Amino acid sequence: MAGIITRFKDIMSSNINALLDKAEDPSKMIDQYLRNLESDLGKVKAETASVMAEEKRAKRQLDELNEQINKMQKYAEKALIAGNESDAKLFLEKKNQLLQNQQSLQQSYDIAADNAAKMRSMHDKLVKDISELNARRDQLKAKLAVAKTQEKLNKIGASVDGAKGNLSAFDKMEDKINKKLDEANAMAELNSPKKEDNIEDLMSKYDDNTTTNTEVDDELQALKNKLGL
Structure with a gap:
């Protein structure tokens, strides 16, 4: 039982953000994480049902024992009223025997009840966590979609910046050509006769x-x- 409780405490304290940081595809990781939780929930339910059944069994044994103790007490009183002291003594001896088992059964029931309370708490928390994560899944996927779109825009922006660099180089080439043309025109003017x-x-x-x-x-x-x- 202790091992079960420890393992599911680890499940309860698991950090989805840490898992997503390690994932190559966070979107798929979210779905896988929820599938794992659903599987764990099934195990928790089965274990919780078993522990709750143990609690009920221990409670039933304790109640039956207390009922027998009360019954022996009543029969002892009836025997005394009827004047049968020896019979009353036998009933009281039986009552004392039952009382010796009462403490042991009470301890068993207390342990079973505590275990059942812990399992129910873990079960309820796991159900709540799964419900919240299902509600957040679409939000997380939407954020991931926006992030991927931004990455594409960043790549396109880098390409545009590269194109701007090519245009700048083209402008420089055009300036050089214009300069050569101006120089050629100037030389032609120098070579022509004066007015x-x-x-x-x-x-x-x-x-x-x-x-x-x-x-x-x-x-x-x-x-x-x-x-x-």
Whole structure:
């Protein structure tokens, strides 16, 4: 009996959080933990019923003995009233024999009653714990689901951060290309003629043409005059 009580005290004091910390899949561990408790509850019920039956048996034996003691007392009184002292003495001797067993049966009953009270207490507590854990199971699973979702979001966030790093590298490449393009444009501008030089060439062109055209025109007019045109 002592071993049974010690083992189920350990069950009562077990820490579900400690079990969950060791579990690879806390959701499955919750279900397994409750299945274990249901199995333990069946054992506790069987043991409690056995101890309660022992309590009732000890109580019945004690009650029967007390009833016999009271009966011997009454018969001794009746014998004395009837004037049969020897008969009364026999009844009292039997009563004393029964009294010697009374203390032993009382002790047996007290032990059985104490054991039954402990088992009933453990049984009731286990039933209560299972009921509370069943009510909390959905809450725990919901929290686990949220935790898993958060883990996924964290992984996605890490991927996004990685993508941001790639975009940053792309921006740097674009800056380098733009810089090279600006440098090429600048070099082209340096290699092109200056506007001042172009204007001077253009002015020189018209100056020469103007002179040439005037001489030709004068010669043409002189020819016309000669010909009478």
